[in-house]
Every structure is written in C-alpha cells, then in structure tokens.
Amino acid sequence: MSKQVQAIRGMNDCLPKDSGLWQYVEQQLRQTVASYGYQEIRFPIVEMTELFKRSIGEVTDIVEKEMYTFSDRNGDSLTLRPEGTACCVRAGNEHGLLYNQEQRLWYMGPMFRHERPQKGRYRQFHQFGLEAFGIASSDIDAEVIRLSAHLWQQLGLSRHVRLELNTLGSPEARQQYRAALVAYLSDHHELLDEDSKRRLHSNPLRILDSKNPALADLLSKAPSLSDYLDTESAEHFAELQQRLTAAGIEFEVNPRLVRGLDYYNKTVFEWVTDSLGAQGTVCAGGRYDGLVEQLGGKPCPAVGFALGMERLILLLQTLELAPAEQAQADWYLMASGLDAELALIPVAEQLRQAFPQQRLMQHCGGGAMKKQFKKADKSGAELALVLGSDELASDSITIKWLRKDQPQQRIALTGLVSFLQNELAKE
C-alpha cells in the first residue's frame, strides 16, 4: 500500500457525524441575522497582502507572524485571509456600497492563521462575521451586541457566556494615553518580559492584554485609558451602556480589553466563556470608524464582530447543548429484482417532489431483502417502502415500520401520497 497523504496540521475535516451540528449552527445564525435585517456578502479567500498590512496593522500578531502569505506566479504578494473585516471593507469600497449609505452585512467562511494548533485554535478556522456601516451613534453598537445576545439565546448559551466591554476612545485620546503608558512602562523597563519589551514602542497597548502573571501587578498600576478618554467617546460609551442595560443585557467593563487589531476605536467587546479553557473568547468585535477611509474610501463609521465557529460548536458539545444527531434517512425504499426496481424509481421521484422535507434513500447494490432491511435499519429510517413481485403485480407497495411495533401494510400506489401525508400528520 502506498503512503497516505495527511491533512495539513491545524486544518480540520468536518465529518458527517459533525456536519449536522455545523448546519444547525449556521441555520441559527442565518435566521438571527435575517431577523435583524442583515444581508450576506461573500468575498474571496485570497486578497492582496497589502490589504491586511494596512488594516490589521504591521505590528500586530496576525501580520507579524500568523499570515499565510505567498507570491503568485506573476510576483504579487497574496495572503489567505486571516479575518473578514478588511475584506468586507475592501469589497464595500470597490463596489461603492459604503459612500453615503448604510449597510448591514454578514459573512461566513474559512480564515487562515499560522498559530500553534490546540483546542479551539486552528490554522484553518471559520468565522461568522457581521459589519454595520454608515451609522456613528451607539444605537447600532447596541444593536450589534443585542444581535449576538439573541443568538446565544437561540442556541441556549445565554447562561454560559458573559460580555466584556471597553472603549478605546478617539485615535487622539489613544495617542495621548499611549504616550503615558509608554512613559510608565519605560520607567519599569526591567520588569517587562521579552514580548512586552518588543511591543513597548511598536504596539504598547497590547501589553495590557498580556497573559503573563508576572506582569499583573505592574499592569494593574498602569495609567488607565479611561483617564484619557475624549468627551465624545465617553458619552458614546455611557449611552451604549444605557442602551444595553435597557435591553436587559448584562456586561462588565474591562478597562484592559484592547483587542489585537489596530483598526478599532471607541467600543470594543468580547463574549467570553469559562467552559473552553484558554480559548475562551467566542465572539469579539468593536467600532472601526477610520478603517474605510484608511483603505481608500470616503470616511464611513462602522462597527462589527466576528465569532469563531469552532469555538461555538465546541461549546455546544461541551455543554451537551447540541441537538441529537439526525438519522441519515427518514424513509428507505427497496425493491426485489430489476422489474420492481424500475417500477420503484418513478415512485421515489414522485415522493421526493411531494415530500421535499423528507429524506428518501433508495437501496442500491441489489441483494436479498434481508440484506436490504439491514441497510434500511442502519440508515436510521422510520419506514421501509418495499416493492416486490406481489406489489408489482398489484400496483401497490408495502410499508413497514422499522422503529415501532405496528403491522406492515400494503397500499395501492395511487393512494401512497395521501397515506404518507396522514402518517406524517400523526407525528
């Protein structure tokens, strides 16, 4: 036997035993965004590398060390998208969706980051993302957060996630704060770890995010961004909190929440769970009023979030909130002999048209009835519809219940649809 080629580390297959759960979550997501009036946008998986450098920021973890970048045959530097917001803004600018307009958009699909694979952290993972463009007031921040809260409700997760909230203020306020933070941390340079020393001048706010316990004391005494906040951002934040409270959404203000991407201003938030260990952030987002202009468009306020599908699905599995696995088929159709099989085909197609919600599996591969019944059983079907020589001679079909004790029944083909309609109505 020749050696098997393996999948790339950190890039997972989604097997049939799990795809039902993925579809369930996707369905809940689609329903939720539709009920808030958001429309789907799709963009390519590969973009010019420059797009991510200019948006996410040159000195962020993603751009510094996590991107899958390669040169195209003509020498362009391309990157597998590590996130969707930059792509969404690029597409919005390119197609004139953002100038002087409001857009409520969502997207879903694979993202790529070269990180150390572990539970809840992969190299190909999937995000569901949402972006609202053209509205500067905090009512839309609140809507975006309410939408996510609605989703937790739909999935039965409300008790298992909590909302952390912060404001990063205006770029100017952040600049002033940054200077104060750098001054403070420079005074204590000897206490910083290697990562933080490296970030001190490139991306000092990210030091606040450090998980290193040795830095906890130093960071707890650091100047706080809230002391540098501009009036407008402070008001925006106060209003947002008021709106969330009125909507009955609990939150905790976390002054250390800064997020890892450069483009945020004002509102930032994360939905966090304690049930997934270190990879506890299920959904994260915020406002990015400057990004559209930064990527070449006219100024356009924006707010959005992205949620990690794998983490969401892991959470549902961990908490045993995933719906029961579905059987492969509802009805299993079988025939004995070629003539019966030929007669069964139009019946099968007629039933599929009459019952589009039912999953009909027709036996293939021949064999004795006993073998066919074994397959029917394995498919999980409730009913077997059997066409043998007796049935063929009398234009009828036999129905057998596979999961309950009920005598089988021979039905005339002309009455089959209405018989099955009655059966379904009983459920």
Ligand code: ATP
């Ligand atoms: P983390 O702090 O966990 O690295 P992040 O801040 O890099 O997350 P974002 O870029 O904000 O994450 O992406 C939004 C969401 O996408 C995260 O909250 C998480 O649920 C999910 N996510 C991010 N990176 C990965 C990954 N490598 N594997 C699986 N899910 C991920």
Ligand code: MG
């Ligand atoms: Mg990350």
